[in-house]
Amino acid sequence: MSDAAVAIDLAAIAKTYKMGSLEVEALRGIDLRVGRGEYVAIMGPSGSGKSTLMNIIGCLDRPTRGTYHLDGTNALAAIRLRKLGFVFQGFNLLARTDALKNVALPLFYAGVAARERNRRALAVLQEVGLADRAHHKPSELSGGQQQRVAIARALINDPSVLLADEPTGNLDTKTSTELMALFDQLHSGGRTIIMVTHDENIARNARRVVRLLDGLVISDDRSEYEQAGGSKVL
């Protein structure tokens, strides 16, 4: 894997939390490289460190030790945030704001003008198949539609990596399947996706599954992708 093809490069990442006098090692040396255009599921039981890993990849938290390169740079968190798109389990949309404005919000924080914000937000809503719901408020949308709006919001900055934390956790099976179809579609469009899940059925959609236990990677398996007969090999 050449450097230019690497989206995320984690080397010997460790994270220790201090809880009073007790030190908890959430991560104990993670080495993980994710190439551009990969679709990775991170799995593990609760307490395995997958949320901590996600927070570090998402630049919401800093590792105690180790190095993290995003797109080959070790830039400031503020700049890295623009290279990442977040999808949360609970959608976390602004309740009183319509879909279009929710999607456009990251562009507002990035200082993009209103007209351009709306144009791009509409384009991304189109991509997730919700252009006709642009002026609906979250309460007027189904759970699946809300998560699509959240994905559109995550995509609007054209991030290097889409980070999804239990994206189907609040959805029923049918809606989850539809959402996975959307992830497939984004993946084939060239998006890099990292998804944390504890659901084997959901993880099966990814082309690569990384399993964590007690803060260490215990397996990194691309075979499921190959079994699915895909053509993309890194």
Place this chain on the structure above:
Amino acid sequence: MIYLEEALRVLAANKIRTFLTTIGLIIGVFAVISIEVLGHSMAGSISETLGALADDSFVIYPGQYQSDFDRAAIRMSDLTNIVATVPNVATAVPLGAMRMLIRYGHDEGRFVVASDSNPPFADLPLTYGSYFSDEDIASGADVAVISWRAYQRLFPEGGDPTGESIYAGAHRYVVVGVLAQPRRGVLNVNFGGDISIPYTTYVREYVHGDRVFAARFTVKDASIIPQTEVAVIDRIRQLRQVSNNVEYQTFDKAAFTGGINQLFTGITIVVGLIGAVSLIVAGIGVMNIMLVSIAERTREIGTRKAIGAQRGQILAQFFIEAFLLSGIGCFTGMALGLAAGGAINSLFIVKLTGYTAPIPIVQALLITAAFALVNTLVFGTYPALRAASLDPIEALRYE
């Protein structure tokens, strides 16, 4: 402006809470603005009414409710003595007034005939003619300036009466001027009589012996009128050989307006304090509700940070929310204060004084904007800083 839009949406979604939070601000600003409007209009009407009074004059007369009123009476000879001996006194003329039957043709009425000099003590506007001249005073001419009231009674057909003769008893006066219609009301004190005649004429016709009722003094330096008044009273007591127990009263424009202004300053301070206290209480309310709002929206703040909001952008959002909350309260209070002040103004003050003061919109806006701004800065900073410094991981995990 997305911050404003979002803040409006938040406040609109919690209407009752917003309303309750702003009540304190409304009351505080309401109190301050309404008293501002009233004070403005009272001050305006007073200076409007007294504006005609001469600045360089004062009047002295013996206290009317004392037993040796007779001995205290000022004599004509005292006036020349005072001009010669009390520094700063320029002129001294007697003031007198008496009620008489005045006739013009078949129309008549009882009016107060009063002495006046040139320039008159109250320089009121004239509808017809002019005040009497220095020559009229020097020669003791039989001329009169009549009030609007007397004009209406004596000249019911209207028209310019200058040159016409009116009779006070058997004495004939030629009308040389008519004062303009005075403004209605109690504050519009009638400083002269209805029929003003030169003081020289008055003394000749009506002062028997040497005694005058009161005297008007003009001064060279108007800034030391109070001291001059004391010096003149001392001199009168010496000349009359009366003790310090005999009282003389003074009347001058500065002392009169000063008394009223003092009263108003007192009222303004009390209302201002009430306003200030209610604004502090209201400000604490704003701070409290901002903290509640931030606690409720912890996840939202975490999300915003996760999708790229900077510290300063979160800070700006909550600052604007606090400012909007303060602004709504302050400007509602201002509107109510202007309305109440204006209503009291037109219901009472205009009726009493006939003077319509302009509503001080600019001062009201400045005061209100200052309150809103100070309130936001003092009570909005801590909540906004707290929101901006939330840890995104903690905030996203918050239930």
